Amino acid sequence: MPLTDQTAPAGSEVLRLQQVDKTFNAGTPLASQVLHDINLRLCRGELAALIGPSGSGKSTLLNLIGLLDTPSSGELYLLGQPTRNSDDATRTALRNQAIGFVFQFHHLISAFSVLENVLMPLMIHHGKPSRAERQLALELLAEVGLADLAERRPTQISGGQQQRVAIARALVTRPPLLLADEPTGNLDSRSAQGIFELFRRVNQQLGCAILVVTHDQQLASSCQRIIQLSDGHIVADGPS
Template sequence: MLIELQGLRKRYNLGQSNEAEVLHGIDLRVQRGEFLALMGPSGSGKSTLLNILGLLERMTEGDYRLLGDSVRGLPDAELTLRRRGTLGFVFQFHHLLPAFTALENVTLPALMHAGRASAQADARARELLDAVGLAAALHKRPSELSGGMQQRVAIARALVMDPPLVLADEPTGNLDTASSDDVFALLRRIHAERGTAFIVVTHDPRLAARCDRLVELVDGRIARDEPVAQLSPVAPPR
């Protein structure tokens, strides 16, 4: 099992008059190699849930087991190590460093992990940039790349440490339709070729329909969790 959540709750402003609970007892299991869409209206708790899955925020109650081990109560330093070794991230905005080349941006996680970019990390980054169709753009900076190309660099960066899971938060939300389709097709190809699991937050029902499983959050609770093949055409979030 890759992920197992049991009774996960998240509250903000604990003990204050404006205390608010945004996740209300989430139970969720994700197997290795799944390709899952996470949908829901604004304010449903998607970003909070993704931040907890990414070890960027702590839960208030419940348990989160990652690769069989509970992460509840682990110190920040241990959470950082687990995040680096287990998770890749792709965001709506690529967050590339503008002064770095595409190759340097992709090797950055290895640099942060080991304190230096080894020859092995450099070779891995080159391989990934070739895999995402950017072998000719190794030494170009983000300002020299289109939006779709920048997002491909971000995808390569997310994969450079070979994580079993990539969390993608609206990865095509800042792209035009053609670039969006290209980037999503790339995610599906990586999934098929490498067995990497993906949890993709999206507002686009077209993209959700191309995933294998749909989890919909409404008001901090899971409203449905079904294989996409068993669903009628995915409706836009309510």
């Protein structure tokens, strides 16, 4: 199958957070600690849901994991590399190498075709994609059920199909970690279930670690593991 990947064995560690805290406005009267002593490990082949009420710290935690922000204390390891004290260039390079992002809003570019949107991360990094890269993008579109829509514009396909394009785009760099932030938030229940089935298939075939932030308890239970945040603490972490 086109998504099969043997670059790292299943079960190898992708992400580790060790005693991570996050405080905003530290050292001022407005200081607010949002995350407290977060210890978390994700390995290749894991499909985990991150749940919790609004204000529990999910977005802050996801920003840390995505290297879009840094911990106030503790350490975050990505592919075994400590990141807290890394400079911006190092963090950007590691993010591009290791992480794919899928958001609630797919952020496709309407002026480009579906295929060109999937290729966009590669085009940003090194210009015109190679024949092999175009073939990979087409295989990913086939895997998400959109092989026949490669030349359509995003405005010519449904919301669920657009989210599938966004997933293919996130996978085109073959990242060992896929982060999905409320990826079904704008979809009807049938389309949402289809997206989660796609995550499971990608997880099994590519073997990347997938962390899905969701408010939908039913969809969270479709994951192998549920991590629950409350008031900035991990209060539960185990099989669904």
